[in-house]
Amino acid sequence: MRSTYKQLYYINRSKIKSDGTTSIMCRITIDGKAVTLATGLYCQPEEWNSAKGEVKNSRINGMLNEYRKRIDDTYDNLLKVNGIISAEQIKISMTGEFNVPQYILQAGEVERENLKIRSVQIDSTSTYRQSKMYQYYLREYINSLGKKDMLFTDITEEFGNNYILYLKMNYPHKPSYRNHCLCWLKRLVYLAVDKGILRFNPLDDIKYEKKPQTKLMYITKNQLQDIMSHPKSDPLQELARRTFVFSCFCGLAYVDVQRLYPHHIGTTAEGRKYIRTYRKKTDIEAFIPLHPIAEQIISLYNTTDDSRPIFPLRYVV
Structure with missing residues (x-):
């Protein structure tokens, strides 16, 4: 089936040169998708006939007809070679801007x-x-x-x-x-x-597999209490346990806890400590009053040296 294809010429009134002329533009529309090309031709705005897409100057009109014929020939050639055609393909062929990957x-x-x-x-x-x-x-x-x-x-x-x-x-x-x-x-x-290489995605009807139900969506209050009541003998495991409990009481992601420094900790007029920091994922500022348990955990680590994070967490980039 042949595509719905049309051309439209117009002048760019937003950019008028010092000599009073403005460029003649070409808009190509195929199947509802349009691209714009500069023809390289110029005219006086008052000489332009928008209804006919012509200029009073016969010489420029002749050059416009040649440009129109070149577009039509490009359209026919691409249609023969590829079987399908898009406005973007015509623009690429006319301007030689870049090659669209075919593989x-x-x-x-x-x-x-x-x-x-x-x-x-x-x-x-x-x-x-x-x-x-x-x-x-x-x-x-x-x-x-x-x-x-x-x-x-x-x-x-x-x-x-x-x-x-x-x-x-x-x-x-x-x-x-x-x-x-x-x-x-x-x-x-x-x-x-x-890019106009295909008319539609042949993989649209392939369904994604259903994910198995997640075994653990959240931990219960009893599970959290169990974690809190069982400290670890290994220093790294104990650091991980305390960091997890701290995250639970603050609602911070691991990366946010990892990026906490002493200057993020403040104290209100009533003497209650809080965290003021920007979330890594959303870059939105968060103001979090510290729970007594979270405050107790944070007191065990660095709260004075602002050159080091509060928690000495180790990670692999």
Whole structure:
């Protein structure tokens, strides 16, 4: 089926040059998605006929007709080669801005580079690190099919189902991890849809596996009392126990407790201690009055030297 395709010329009235001319722009719309291109042609605003998309100057009109013909030829050529067409593809062919990855593993590496840049911006590398394994399993599966990579146009629903089956047969992962692997695969295919390589995601109908019911969603009051009443002989285990109890009474995540320094502790006019800090995940300030038990625990550690955190927690980056 031939796409709904149209062109529209207009002038950019927001940017007028010193000589009074403004640029003529071209908007290409295919199946409801539009892109804008600069034609490189200029005219006086009063010479522009918006109803006809023409200029009074016949020479510029001739150049516009040539530009229109070039777009039509590009559209026909891409349609013959790819079978599908998008406004973004025409823009890329006309301007030569960049090449859209046509292969799924190639697109995965590009997306990982984007995640790497994003990880620096948000100061969190978890998604980038996890994508390494998702990309590894996808590559391993495609290699098991005797291929180095696969075109997006060759991806089918059967391919996605067989990929999940491959993971089940070869790796003892939980359903939640397989869901993450499938999510990575769908993510790459959705990117291909956004770039106009595919018209739809053939993996849309593949359902994620149901996660088994979590055995422990929370601890009870009795369980917390049991933890509090059984100190550990090992110093590191005892530090972990106290840190956990402190977190329970303060509602802070482990990373927030890890980032606590003496300057985060304050005292109200009534003499009650509190914590004022910014949460790592949300960067929202939290004001937490200290429970007597939490205050007792914190008094056992560093509350004076602001060059060191309060709790001497050890962790692996």
